[in-house]
Amino acid sequence: MVHLSEVRKLKKQIVMVTQSLYQRGLITAWGGNVSARIEGEDKCWITPSGVFKRDLKPAYLVKIDFEGNVVEGLYKPSIEVPFHTEVYKRRPDVNAVVHAHNPIIMGLGNAGVKIKPVNIEAATLGEVPIIPFALPGTKKLAQIIGDNIGNHKAMIMKNHGVVAVGKNLIDAMSIVNNLENISLTMLTSHLFGNLGEMSPEDFEAVKKM
Ligand SMILES: [Zn+2]
DSSP: OOOHHHHHHHHHHHHHHHHHHHHTTSSOSSSOEEEEEOTTSSEEEEOBSSSOGGGOOGGGOEEEETTSOEEEOSSOBOTTHHHHHHHHHHOTTOOEEEEEOOHHHHHHHHTTOOOOOOSHHHHHHOOOOEEOOOOTTOHHHHHHHHHHHTTOSEEEETTTEEEEEESSHHHHHHHHHHHHHHHHHHHHHHHTTOOOOOOHHHHHHHHHO
16 A cells, blocks of 8 residues: 555656656647556556646546556546556566657657767667657557567657656656757767767766666
8 A cells, every 4th residue: 555645746756757848848738648657556647638738737647557447536547548558567667657759859760860879878778769650549559669668768659759668757757858868969960970979888888887
């Protein structure tokens, strides 16, 4: 049984993460969603659908089980429930899932350009697969994400956005931020004609840190 103060803390953190990414333009008014696993239960809290992200409050969050049933909450859960639950079922180490609509990394993903080791963050992220498009909210999208998540920290969804997973909400949020920072660095150095990638030795050394 999860203590009430823990529930409050978790719900507040979901709102903080959603609004922080909204302010940075990575989650849009309607696009993007955030969830967090409830410790010891096959359930999570997830952002609602149809609520303007800027106005999100802890009371609007929806508790769902991993079959997608609403357990608690007044609003409809995000349409992306299928892929959030799919990730939790496949990855017991994951306690938070963040889906955002990062514009710059999506541009890279659409062009088929993978993340290159251009900075320390890129080295710590490991491989980030680019997955094919499927309609939002569908079982097909959940299947593609589930089949590709492996041990990855993030995926780029072609023509749609990104999914990042973490041991907690801050972890998953920082991956979403890092993805955009890395792609901005790549874009800038590409404009100047040289990606300036790290040497394989430095890359491996940073990865081990
Ligand atoms: Zn989306």
